[in-house]
Amino acid sequence: MSNITIKEIAKALGLSVSSISKALNDSYEISDETKKRVVEYAKLNNYRPNRLAKSLKGGQSNTIGIVVCSINNIFVSQILDGIQKASYETDYDIVIMQSNEDVNREKESIEALLKKGVDGILLAPVSENSNTEYLADVNENICPIVLFDRFNLSLKTTKIGVNESKGIMQALQHLIRIDRKKILFITGDQFGEENSRINSYKKALKTLDIPFNPKFMLSCNLGNNDLIDQQISESIKNLMKSSIKPNAIFGATDVITIRTLGILAQMKIKVPDEIAVIGFSNFDMPNSLNPSLSTIRQPTQEIGFLALKKLINLLATQQHKRRALHETILLDTSIELRKSTNL
Structure with missing residues (x-):
């Protein structure tokens, strides 16, 4: 089923586009009765907010990008499960990309995520020195990156491993x-x-x-x-x-x-x-x-859960203060x- 748009909801309910938008964002300007009517109709008809449009308007997409070697990997899938569970406690959606152990594809994946307007990136790098300068530029000037499992040795950021x-x-x-x-x-x-x-x-x-x-x-x-x-x-x-x-x-x-x-x-x-x-x-x-x-x-699940939590902490901190929060956390194996x- 394709997603319904705000314009289509407005037409169906006989309301303005502005009123629909305010209702979906829980604005005080809209009555509780109208909000309930709009939200129920939106859910029933598969409405999904346009994250990129929100980012252009408010500067934040509430989306986290993730780059892993392969989702078919047992270890990786368990980490992703931990990330997913952490995301349930937040307003953030996640988008997953695969590097397939390829340095060029790693960079392409990050570029694709940036085009989607993600607020931050969780990355398990291909190697200790893959795309070092590029990652540093993204981390310093575009959005924060948190590393998990594998570490890029030169990147100054938070790192979660074992x-x-x-x-x-x-x-x-x-x-x-x-x-x-x-x-x-x-x-x-x-x-x-x-x-x-x-x-x-x-x-x-x-x-x-x-x-x-x-x-x-x-x-x-x-x-x-x-x-x-x-x-x-x-x-x-x-x-x-x-x-x-x-x-x-x-x-x-x-x-x-x-x-x-x-x-x-x-x-x-x-x-x-x-x-x-x-x-x-x-x-x-x-x-x-x-x-x-x-x-x-x-x-694994603790790695993923903690990685997302640390990234969200960075996002909640002003950019010039983020460096003070950088840490390397090594969890015990058994x-x-x-x-x-x-x-």
Whole structure:
């Protein structure tokens, strides 16, 4: 059903366009009886306010733009659920765009949101240095940006993520307890050398006196599932033929961890007998996998909820005072051990 306009409502009810607009905006100039009549008719006929028109008139669209890598990602969908729940407590609508792990598409998505007149943007950047100058310009001169999950290292703004170090350390300590020290770490190729998860992993290895072996680190293309499978399969095959066979795999993301478990099953590699598997994953049914998957779980809904709340706080603050509110918040992860590491 197409949306009805204010003009059409006015014609149907025999009122002026001005009266309809005032009634919909709860103006004191319109009687309660007329307001009720207008609102009921508007709802019945699928009226939706034109946010862009409101922004041109009042300087605010009450719309938040969101850019994520992919809405098909389990982790991302859970964060979006948290954002949605936070939006129910506000007058803000949300518009979601996908970067598909592409730097150019990230910029195009933000441009599209700005054309829609969004008041602010929540962004999970493609990488730590994607579109740095562009993002800084938008954040300083157009509308505030709050980062979640992934951080652009140079952007001065509020950032909401997780304390990865704690979860990584717990996972590695567990692998050591089951005598698994030859660990293949699989990450995404868009993560740079300064990525916090990679750095936390390397620091944890050093703390635990496990030497870092570059042959035990695989960066795969997260934007292409077929390519992910191929890269993981080839890496495992080559390593299993070598003199340094891995006896554990650590996955840096939902997609990597879950797909790795499936690939090992196809290769008839026994988990955990031959290779133990653990990693970051917010998959809702880890116990349904065979074997059930040991995971580092992140507070996804809390990330999304908090990110939107912080952005709205920035929007309620005068622009020249926003910098004082910038903060980096790292929420705790939790580790859940299951059969994929149970020896």
